[in-house]
Amino acid sequence: MSTNLPVLIFKLKLHSMAAITSSLLRNYGGSASVRAFAFANVKLPPPRTFFNYNPVRFLLPFHSRRSFSRIGVTNDEEALAKAAAANADSEAPTIFDKIIAKEIPSSIVYEDEKVLAFRDVNPQAPVHVLVIPKFRDGLTMLGKAEERHTEILGYLLYAAKIVAEKEGILDGFRVVINNGPGGCQSVYHLHLHVLGGRQMTWPAG
Numbered sequence: 001m002s003t004n005l006p007v008l009i010f011k012l013k014l015h016s017m018a019a020i021t022s023s024l025l026r027n028y029g030g031s032a033s034v035r036a037f038a039f040a041n042v043k044l045p046p047p048r049t050f051f052n053y054n055p056v057r058f059l060l061p062f063h064s065r066r067s068f069s070r071i072g073v074t075n076d077e078e079a080l081a082k083a084a085a086a087n088a089d090s091e092a093p094t095i096f097d098k099i100i101a102k103e104i105p106s107s108i109v110y111e112d113e114k115v116l117a118f119r120d121v122n123p124q125a126p127v128h129v130l131v132i133p134k135f136r137d138g139l140t141m142l143g144k145a146e147e148r149h150t151e152i153l154g155y156l157l158y159a160a161k162i163v164a165e166k167e168g169i170l171d172g173f174r175v176v177i178n179n180g181p182g183g184c185q186s187v188y189h190l191h192l193h194v195l196g197g198r199q200m201t202w203p204a205g
Helices: 005-028 032-041 047-052 055-059 062-085 095-100 147-167
Strands: 108-111 115-119 127-133 173-176 192-196
Touching (some): 127 147, 147 173, 147 192
Antiparallel strands (some): 115 127, 127 192, 173 192
């Protein structure tokens, strides 16, 4: 057969996608979101890159692509949390101890004699700051809290408010504590995540 197989397949795909677009516009043409999907997202790649196309970007609208791309990130976080749990009860210094000792550099937002607040290197919001106690004192996770930890637990929340004020997000922010592998905790030194700078949604996930 003289017809080039890749070109033939490309033409079949082109015909199929044209039919999908036509059907969308015919049945839901009054919807702005459908028109945006049809004209902005259902795009065929040029023939020379046809066999390297990304099916997620090729077929899904933007918000679905974003959610799909986070699946790999979520799985990575879960794997890290499970690995970290194996050493949860260890008294060995954590990466946070090294940050407190200034052995590892960090972008400090607030510091006093009790706590240290610094920017997360993998931010999940325009503002994403970690607040940690300088002295772990057995407080590897919230689930290990005892009555003697009451003062520092309260102070961590107060420090979170100071961070929010400094970052200009006092009118709307979120404080998160991950606890244990099921809570996706990856460092066993109690820490608060202060997130803001964008609209938060619910449920948190």
